[in-house]
Amino acid sequence: MAAHGRAGRGADAEGDVGGHVGRRQEGLTGLSGADTICALSSAPGPAGVAVIRLSGPACDAVCRGLARDLPEPRRAALRTLRDRDGAAIDRGLVLRFPGPGSFTGEDVLELHVHGGRAIVEDLLAALGGFEGLRMAEPGEFTRRAFVNGRMDLTEAEGVADLIAAETTAQRRAALDQAGGALSGLYDGWRTRLLRHLAHLEAWLDFPDEELPDDVMAGVLEDVAALAGEIVAHLADARRGERLRRGLQVAIVGPPNAGKSTLLNILAERDVAIVSETPGTTRDVLEVHLDLGGWPVTLIDTAGLRETEDAVEREGVRRAAERMAAADVVLALHPADGAAGFSMPSHETAAVLIEAVSKADRLAPDAGADGRLRLSAATGQGLPELLERLTGLAAELMASGGGAAPTRARHRAGLADCRSALERAVEGGPGRPPELIAEDLRLAMRALGRITGAVDVEDLLDVIFRDFCIGK
Ligand SMILES: Nc1nc2c(ncn2[C@@H]2O[C@H](COP(=O)(O)OP(=O)(O)OP(=O)(O)O)[C@@H](O)[C@H]2O)c(=O)[nH]1
Ligand SMILES: [Mg+2]
The missing domain is CATH 3.40.50.300 (P-loop containing nucleotide triphosphate hydrolases)
Incomplete structure (x- = not known):
């Protein structure tokens, strides 16, 4: 299981100026809810080993119920797993990953058992007897990881690509994206814009003071440079998608x-x-x-x-x-x-x-x-x-070095961002700073939609639908 080291990405810097903090969390927590989800996370057997994964608040209760024990976190423990009547289903490894430092950010439990069909079936049937437990939807583990701030949307898409990768080149690109190659780039751009916006807004708060021309000129120069970087990033002949x-x-x-x-x-x-x-x-x-x-x-x-x-x-x-x-x-x-x-x-x-x-x-x-x-x-x-x-x-x-956009939606977001930036610089430093600030806000929002920091509720079903069950 990939342990993504970052936590707490949900607190978004844009909230300082754009008022998005809280909205995203509120809007999305309902998806995670109190349900505990479970699924066969390995391919259907027969196979040497099958992995059944659970995520949610009932993990510890399930572990106690099945293994009659709560082993130490993050340590594989060999236990006999039993049904409600105490009859053994199989012996296997039990692994606990308490939240929030888990893949999904919630309590996670993994059961590694022999990969026989009857074992998996009987184990899933036994799980069905626990309160608050249900089978996971496709991509629901990764979706929870996103909702809980463990990864952003481009990283989640990288996880999906990693599972779908059929060749070495695809695997490498997916691994980079899952590891944050695109999010690092887009977050960096957003932070840059946020700095300029904060600067402008500080002046806007004091309407009596004139904004010095050189301050505005400096902002616009960097905004134009950033628009140029986005143009270069988009001029990759769709390598990533290809x-x-x-x-x-x-x-x-x-x-x-x-x-x-x-x-x-x-x-x-x-x-x-x-x-x-x-x-x-x-x-x-x-x-x-x-x-x-x-x-x-x-x-x-x-x-x-x-x-x-x-x-x-x-x-x-x-x-x-x-x-x-x-x-x-x-x-x-x-x-x-x-x-x-x-x-x-x-x-x-x-x-x-x-x-x-x-x-x-x-x-x-x-x-x-x-x-x-x-x-x-x-x-x-x-x-x-x-x-x-x-x-x-x-x-x-082959990518010319840097990470390339891999989906049409990345391209659309980048194009929106670029247009907003070009609008911001078009009128020159003489344009009212309020209007320039608004363009920068729109540009940041376009980037935020790509990484999932803002306005993504409507996107999630589409994105996670393509995942397999158990991931
Ligand atoms: N001598 C020779 N015959 C070939 C070669 N390649 C294909 N054939 C024969 O040519 C005939 C047509 O081959 P297909 O592969 O079905 O041709 P196709 O282009 O797919 O034909 P359509 O599906 O009808 O458009 C078959 O009888 C093949 O055995 C080749 O390299 N040399
Ligand atoms: Mg033919």
Whole structure:
């Protein structure tokens, strides 16, 4: 269990000037309530070990009831766990993490038992007999950690990404975000704005005194610099979002070009139906690859052609749609196909890789117009293709050092913040300080929405819905 060392983040600096302290806490504590939640936190068995986790005020009562004992906090204790009638369910480790220094900020109890289905089922049934206990909703443990000030929203999202990470690069980025890489940046920006705002408000409190021009000019200079930093932070070509989702590589070409065969070979499994009948693939098929630690999604599509068949036409429409949204388009021109298939024009920023497929059918002296020669039959060109894709993945997803926004909502918040900052500096130091102060307040609020410091009640259901149960 990740122990997040920070506590008490709920007291928000913005409250000094914006009056948000208290509101956030009041608005959100109802979600935590007095319920104690429990869930199987490990994957469903059978498995070597299963972990059942509880959070809430009933943890100690449950521990006494099941283990007939209350072991020392943070120390694994081997105990026999018993049902209400005293019959043993299993022997396992009991671990207590008293709040507030726990993952959720509440009392937490973990039961590590043998990962057999009947054990888990009987243990959960026994838990159902305790007063005030209920099964957890998806993401509810992490949600409580957020509500209790143990982590901010971007860190909670990092936890979700960490669990979803399929490749090393995704894991690293998620670990950074869960560890506060984004919150550190955004909190730093907010604190900077807060200082300026406090400065302005101090003058506003004494309307008889003129605000010296150089004070205002100094504030506006830094606000303009901050707007520039946000612009640079946003100009990352959506690397963070791409890394979460995986590099989208659409394989396109005329019917029978060997698209599905290529997909199967690269996936090393029989994912797609292959046949010599043109128009075999109609739906869009996806496989997830790990290329050197980078997540790559290969997309097989219907062969592009004019057709009377309504189902195939829908397949062609979907192919065009995926091609338009792809990061990389791999266009196959079959060596044995009708000459002159040309890629339909499409408006995307995607990188285009043109290849001759079925290169084993090329006449020995035939040229390939500089296209990559691929053959699923002989394996020709496949290492080069994988190398190209790995290189592109690194190029399009590696962060230039700093943390990158990973969600559309981060981008929206940053864009709002940037607009408010630009408004603040536009009129120059002569503009009424009240208006400038209001713009700074709006900019801070936009950042606060990203980290969850303000106005997030409506966001929480959406964010935590995507978590798994038990986290
Ligand atoms: N000689 C040779 N034949 C191939 C190669 N790749 C695929 N084929 C054959 O070409 C035919 C069509 O292959 P598919 O992979 O189904 O082609 P597709 O592009 O997915 O076709 P649609 O789904 O109809 O658009 C099959 O009979 C394959 O065995 C190759 O590299 N060399
Ligand atoms: Mg196919």
